[in-house]
Amino acid sequence: MKLGSLSLLRHDSPRPSHDGSLSASARRNHVCRLQVIGQLSSILTVIVLWPHVALPLQLGVWWLGMTAAQILLASLVRPSHGIDMGEQQDELSLRHYLSSASALISGAAWGSLSLVGPYDASAPAQIILFMILGGITLSGAGIHSGSRSTYAIFVSATLLPLFILTLVNPPAALPQASLWLTVFVLFAFTLNDILHGSRQASGRSKQGDAEQAMALHTMLEHGSEAIVLSRRLRIVRSNRRFATLMHDGHVPRPGSGLETWFAQRSDWKKHAKAASSAFLRGDAYRETARLRRRDGSVFWAEISGQPVNPGGSPLLVVWVVSDITERMDAAARDALHSAQLHALIGQSADWYWQTDAQHRLMDVTRHTEQSDDPLKHNIGRKWWQFQRFGGDSRAEQTAVRQHFENCQGFRNQLVEVPDGNRPPLWLSICGTPRINEHGSFLGHHGTATDVTEQVRGSERVHHLAYHDALTGLPNRRLLTDRLTQAIARAQRYRERVGVILVDLDNFKRINDLGGHAAGDRVLLETADRLRHFVRSCDTVARLGGDAFVVLLTELHLPSDADQIAGKILHALHQPLEGSAPRALLSSSIGIAIFPEDAISADSLLEVADARMYRAKRRGGQRIEHA
Numbered sequence: 001m002k003l004g005s006l007s008l009l010r011h012d013s014p015r016p017s018h019d020g021s022l023s024a025s026a027r028r029n030h031v032c033r034l035q036v037i038g039q040l041s042s043i044l045t046v047i048v049l050w051p052h053v054a055l056p057l058q059l060g061v062w063w064l065g066m067t068a069a070q071i072l073l074a075s076l077v078r079p080s081h082g083i084d085m086g087e088q089q090d091e092l093s094l095r096h097y098l099s100s101a102s103a104l105i106s107g108a109a110w111g112s113l114s115l116v117g118p119y120d121a122s123a124p125a126q127i128i129l130f131m132i133l134g135g136i137t138l139s140g141a142g143i144h145s146g147s148r149s150t151y152a153i154f155v156s157a158t159l160l161p162l163f164i165l166t167l168v169n170p171p172a173a174l175p176q177a178s179l180w181l182t183v184f185v186l187f188a189f190t191l192n193d194i195l196h197g198s199r200q201a202s203g204r205s206k207q208g209d210a211e212q213a214m215a216l217h218t219m220l221e222h223g224s225e226a227i228v229l230s231r232r233l234r235i236v237r238s239n240r241r242f243a244t245l246m247h248d249g250h251v252p253r254p255g256s257g258l259e260t261w262f263a264q265r266s267d268w269k270k271h272a273k274a275a276s277s278a279f280l281r282g283d284a285y286r287e288t289a290r291l292r293r294r295d296g297s298v299f300w301a302e303i304s305g306q307p308v309n310p311g312g313s314p315l316l317v318v319w320v321v322s323d324i325t326e327r328m329d330a331a332a333r334d335a336l337h338s339a340q341l342h343a344l345i346g347q348s349a350d351w352y353w354q355t356d357a358q359h360r361l362m363d364v365t366r367h368t369e370q371s372d373d374p375l376k377h378n379i380g381r382k383w384w385q386f387q388r389f390g391g392d393s394r395a396e397q398t399a400v401r402q403h404f405e406n407c408q409g410f411r412n413q414l415v416e417v418p419d420g421n422r423p424p425l426w427l428s429i430c431g432t433p434r435i436n437e438h439g440s441f442l443g444h445h446g447t448a449t450d451v452t453e454q455v456r457g458s459e460r461v462h463h464l465a466y467h468d469a470l471t472g473l474p475n476r477r478l479l480t481d482r483l484t485q486a487i488a489r490a491q492r493y494r495e496r497v498g499v500i501l502v503d504l505d506n507f508k509r510i511n512d513l514g515g516h517a518a519g520d521r522v523l524l525e526t527a528d529r530l531r532h533f534v535r536s537c538d539t540v541a542r543l544g545g546d547a548f549v550v551l552l553t554e555l556h557l558p559s560d561a562d563q564i565a566g567k568i569l570h571a572l573h574q575p576l577e578g579s580a581p582r583a584l585l586s587s588s589i590g591i592a593i594f595p596e597d598a599i600s601a602d603s604l605l606e607v608a609d610a611r612m613y614r615a616k617r618r619g620g621q622r623i624e625h626a
Contacts, residue, residue, distance in 0.1 A: 031073065031074060032074075034143065035070045035073070035074060038066070038070055038106070039066075039067070039070060041136075042063055042066040042067070043063070045059075045113065045132055046059045046060070046062075046063050048128055048132075049118050049125060049128060049129070052118065052121050052122055052124055052125035052128065053116075053117040053118055053121045053125060054117060054120075054121060055117055058116040058117050059116060059117070061116070062112060062113060062116045065109060065112065066109050066110075069105050069106060069108075069109035070109075072105060073102050073105060073106060099144075099146075099147060099150050100147075100149065100150050100153055103140075103144055103150045103151070103153045103154035103157070104153050104154070104157050106154065106157075107140070107153065107154040107155070107156065107157025107158040108157040108158075110133060110136050110157075110158050111133070111157050111158045111159065111160060111161045111162070112161065113129065113132065113133065114129060114133065114161045114162040114165055115161055119162070119165050119169075119171075123171070123172070123173050126171050126173070127173075129162070130162075130177075133158060133159060133162055134184060136158060137154075137155055137158055137159060137184075137185075137188050138188060138191065140154045140155065140158070140188075140192075141188055141191045141192040141195060142195055144192065145192060145195035145196045145198075145199045146196070146199060147196075148189075148192065148193065148196055151189075151192045152189075155185060155188060155189070159181065159185060162181065163178060163181055163182075166178040166181055225241060225320050225321070225322060226238070226239065226241045226242035226244075226245045226246075226320070226321040226322070227239045227241070227242065227318065227319070227320055227321075228242055228258075228318070228319040228321065229308075229316065229317070229318055229319075230258055230316070230317050230319060231314050231315070231316050231317075232314045232315070233257060233258050233259070233272065234254075234255055234256065234257055234258065235254055235255065235256050235257075235258065236254055236316075237254060242321060245293075245301075245321060245323060246261065246291075246293050246294055247293040247294050247295050247297070248293075248294045258272075258319075259272075261291050261292060262289065262290070262291060262292065263289075263290040263291060263292045263298045264290070267289055267290060271287060271289055271303070274287065275287075275305055275317075278305075279305070279307050279310065279315065279317070282310055284304060284305065284306045284307075285303075285304065285305040286302070286303070286304040286305075287302075287303060288300060288301065288302050288303075288324065288328070289301055289303055291321070299323055299325045300323075300324050300325045300327075300328040300329075301321050301322060301323055301324060301325075302321070302322045302324045303319060303320070303321050304319070304320045305317045305318070305319045305320075306318050349367065349430075349447035349448060349449045350366065350367055350427075350447075350448060350449050350450045351364055351365065351366050351367065351375060351427075351447065351448040351449075352364075352365040352367070352445070352446075352447055352448075353365070353375070353429075353445065353446060353447070353448055354434070354443060354444070354445040355382075355383075355404070355443040355444045355445070356442070356443045357441055357442055357443050358443075359382050359383070359404045359405070359443065359444070360380050360381065360382055361375070361378055361379055361380065361381060361382070361383065362379065362380070362443070364376055364379065372420075374417050374418065374419040374420070374425060375417065375448070378417065382401075382404070383400050383401075383404065383415055383429065384398070384400050384401040384404070384415075386415055386416060386417045386418065399413060400413045400415055400429070403431070404431075404444060407433050407441050408433070409431060409432040409433060410429075410430065410431055411430045412428050412429075412430060413428065413429050413430075414426055414427070414428060414451070414455070415427050415428075415429055415448075423452075424452075425450060425452045426450075426451050426452045426454075426455040426456075427448045427449065427450060427451065427452075428448070428449045428451045429446060429447070429448045429449075430446045430447050430448075431444040431445065431446030432444065432445065432446060465477070466478035468541075468542040470520060470523060470524070470542075471523060471524060471527040471542050472527075473527055473540055473541050473542045473548075474539060474540075474541040474542075475541065475542065475543075475544075476541070476543050476544070478541065479539065479541035479543070479549055479551065480601050480602075480605075482539050482551060483497070483499070483551055483601040483604065483605075484601045486551065486553045487594055487599070487600070487601060487604075489553070490553070490554075490594060490595075491595075495553075495554050495555065495556075496555035496556065496557075496558065496593055496594060496595070496596075497551070497552065497553055497555060497593070497594040497604070498550075498551075498552035498555050498558070498560070498561035498564075498591065498592070498593050498594075499549060499550075499551060499552070499591070499592045499593075499594075499604045499605060499607075499608045500549065500550040500552065500561060500564065500565050500568065500589060500590075500591055500608070501543075501547065501548075501549050501589065501590045501591075501592075501605070501608035501609055501611075501612045502526075502530070502547070502548045502549070502550065502568060502572070502587050502588075502589050502612075503546060503547045503548075503587060503588050503589075503612050503616065504522070504526065504546040504572075504585060504586075504587050505585070505586040505587060505588060505616065505620035505621065506586070506620075507519065507522070507545070507546035510522055521576075522576065522585070523542075523546065525576055526546075526548065526572060526585070527540065527542065527548070529568075529571045529572060529574075530548055530550060530568065532571070533550075533564060533567050533568055533571065534550060534552075534564075537553050537554060538550065538551055538552050538553060539551040547612075549605070549608070550564070550568070552564065555593070558593045558596060558625075561591050561593060561625070562591065562623070562625055565589050565591055565623050565625070566623065568587075568589065569587060569589055569621070569622075569623060572585050572586075572587045573585060573586060573587075573621065586620050586621035587620070587621065588612050588613075588615035588616040588620045588621070588622065588624075589612060589615060589622070589623045589624070590607075590608045590609060590610065590611030590612030590613070590614070590615060590623075590624050590625075591608060591611060591623065591624070591625035592604045592605075592607035592608040592611065593625075611624035611625065611626075612624065
């Protein structure tokens with residue numbers, strides 16, 4: 001709000017008349033001031049001229065005449081109240097007539113000064129006379145700036161006797177006094193014309209300002225917001241809307257303190273301190289507060305304050321007050337519902353999350369108390385990008401990506417989340433799309449539950465089902481599956497697959513002499529030595545007891561299998577760690593090749609097993625391949 005509109009909030013704002021003229025009381029005060037100035041000027045004139053005239057008594061008579069003229073002028077001021085619109089034009093004409101009569105009377109009173117002796121006295125008296133009447137003439141240019149004709153009457157009545165005297169009896173010191181007097185009159189009329197134009201422009205400006213002020217006043221009084229003007233924390237003015245808002249039958253009286261409208265005095269102190277700090281920075285103040293109405297009821301309000309004169313003293317502030325009780329109640333209900341929803345989610349899930357329209361994780365709320373949250377380290381990433389660096393893309397991640405990119409809801413999708421140097425977490429996430437009021441997609445939100453223990457437990461069960469419990473090698477079930485896949489690949493690409501079946505000789509003797517612990521150590525050592533001779537694409541499996549199988553894929557020649565079998569036979573014949581130097585192992589090895597020996601997984605294993613037993617019957621520590 002501009003400073004110029006402050007008058008709208010003042011009880012004592014003047015109401016200008018429609019024609020821009022002064023009211024009757026203002027005119028009376030104006031005339032009284034002029035009478036006092038005129039009386040003082042006439043007394044000063046008598047005192048200055050008294051020593052220079054031959055008959056000072058004439059100056060006394062002139063002063064009495066001047067006093068009588070001023071009394072007459074005071075009687076010409078008429079009150080203008082009670083005049084209706086039909087008589088307004090007659091009132092204006094009468095006012096103009098009285099103004100002309102006043103100019104004539106006052107001008108004649110001052111003009112008669114040149115006829116009571118000063119002009120015929122000494123040269124100093126003449127100079128003083130010219131100066132007095134010249135000053136009065138220039139003063140009249142401002143006093144009668146409202147009308148050129150009135151000022152012409154005043155100048156004529158004031159200077160005409162002096163002008164006639166200069167023509168009839170020119171002063172010796174200034175023979176061309178009449179000419180200079182004429183030039184002075186022209187200057188006085190020019191000055192009056194300038195002041196007249198300035199006054200007209202000012203009058204039009206004031207009238208326009210008054211009309212604008214009235215319009216703004218009407219707008220504020222009929223505005224929908226409560227507005228208060230304060231000075232030194234006290235109300236200067238408020239509109240009707242504030243009285244209605246506060247359930248007050250009348251507009252609050254000026255001078256009442258702002259703190260009386262706050263629910264608690266502590267609230268008032270807090271807001272007053274914060275508002276003062278904001279005003280010192282040159283900022284507006286906006287905050288919510290609890291206010292108390294006249295009937296004692298309390299409501300939530302939004303208050304905003306804007307200094308009218310920043311840095312001024314006293315500080316004027318315009319406050320705008322809005323009732324936001326319904327909005328605050330709705331916000332409180334939403335907050336309560338949100339808290340209850342989060343509490344409910346916390347009973348069934350570990351996280352609540354949100355993504356943006358580009359499926360990037362943007363908000364995570366964890367319901368369990370832990371200092372480190374691995375999900376927060378992935379803010380800005382997408383759910384299917386959470387797998388560990390260097391890890392293979394899993395089928396679960398691909399399914400999650402499809403759900404997100406298709407903007408679909410989903411349930412119980414497994415996602416692997418890295419957890420620093422610790423093992424990764426497995427989360428089960430459920431999500432649904434978020435849509436705004438226009439139907440636009442905003443992203444997903446949902447819950448996440450930590451199922452790491454369940455996943456790891458199922459992985460352990462799966463591992464035990466397909467691996468040997470002692471050595472960790474694939475068992476017969478997994479071996480058969482991989483052998484079947486290798487045969488299918490070999491058929492497609494016309495390759496060979498080799499099966500090397502290894503059986504330890506005299507293993508029962510080791511168990512009898514050293515016990516099962518010694519036998520287990522032999523089996524573990526055998527598994528390690530076999531792993532050393534195979535490629536990453538090959539498989540070492542334990543069939544049970546002391547029998548092992550080496551699956552060789554992508555073989556080019558049958559002789560390749562013979563070379564690997566020879567290396568295995570030699571490696572297994574080396575002394576065992578921790579045993580006596582003569583504690584050597586021996587083994588019997590049987591080899592079967594696809595497609596030369598058999599074309600199915602079971603047939604290959606049977607051929608290899610038969611050849612292994614043939615090697616064992618022939619004394620062991622040998623290879624049978626055909």
